[in-house]
């Protein structure tokens with residue numbers, strides 16, 4: 001590779017990395033553990049990459065931990081254009097998926113062609129949720145927020161009036177699918193807080 | 205491993221991961237690319253892990269990219285106790301290092317013993333800055349902030365009245381040591397902004 005080509009290639013990579021900075025301004029429905037503010041998608045991505053680094057032994061099948069981490073570093077970049085679709089919100093799933101696919105075209109399209117293909121394939125593998133790596137990565141993405149909700153006394157469960165059955169269906173099944181051990185761990189802890197919130201709602 | 209042991213081990217891992225959430229509340233001296241607010245150490249860690257994923261081909265020696273990323277995910281956790289020491293600030297280096305070592309004892313000490321040793325070793329390798337992985341990781345940690353400063357019109361360079369010679373000495377040499385290609389790339393871009401800021405200071 002000539003020096004000129006190297007420079008052009010790096011220019012494209014830097015366009016992508018500077019555009020990625022905007023993920024720090026995408027707000028999520030989950031609050032920090034201390035309840036002080038809403039979490040953003042960039043720091044969330046760091047946190048669940050750290051979950052992967054720490055918890056990969058609990059994946060049900062052998063997983064390539066590096067690939068899981070790459071998935072989690074990349075998984076939310078499409079939210080720069082498409083925004084975060086909160087797990088308890090009402091969405092037009094087809095519209096969200098179309099917006100995210102357009103976002104992937106634009107954002108990964110900033111990269112040199114070989115990297116565009118490579119990163120896009122990692123993101124699509126995550127979205128398709130078929131390989132052991134994607135299933136484990138998805139389960140971590142679902143597993144982290146309830147831990148924050150439990151720590152801050154309810155969080156998005158309060159905001160969205162979430163009941164146990166909804167949590168079990170929208171979140172629990174996906175944690176269970178990729179990491180049964182983590183679902184067993186969080187289930188009683190989440191149940192306790194959700195039962196308490198249900199009692200409070202009855203008192204209203 | 206019995207189920208009981210598995211649970212105890214996971215309890216410790218979750219204590220560590222929930223404590224890690226506090227890194228989202230550690231403020232840095234650098235502002236986001238759009239200048240809207242100061243960056244925190246958690247989202248910074250995500251961003252430079254993404255730099256590593258994207259730019260590892262520019263490392264001067266073959267590096268284990270997974271290890272570089274693990275270093276960058278872990279490198280700032282000690283700031284939960286010790287705070288961020290801005291690169292252009294005045295610090296008692298020995299005091300900062302002692303505070304960070306105590307923080308590493310406490311925070312990595314939340315983990316099961318084998319992981320405590322493993323993560324601590326990764327962090328110490330990063331700090332020692334001797335292996336190709338540590339040198340490259342350190343250079344990315346220094347390379348990201350000037351890109352944000354350039355994007356937002358000066359940022360921490362304005363706050364700290366930074367001149368070219370200071371930037372070259374405190375930041376440039378460390379980027380150069382781990383990633384000469386990245387230093388060559390950022391040098392003229394940083395120089396242009398720093399020269400403009402120097403002219404403005406003369407006008408004051």
Ligand SMILES: [Ca+2]
Pocket residue numbers: 280288289
């Ligand atoms: Ca730092």
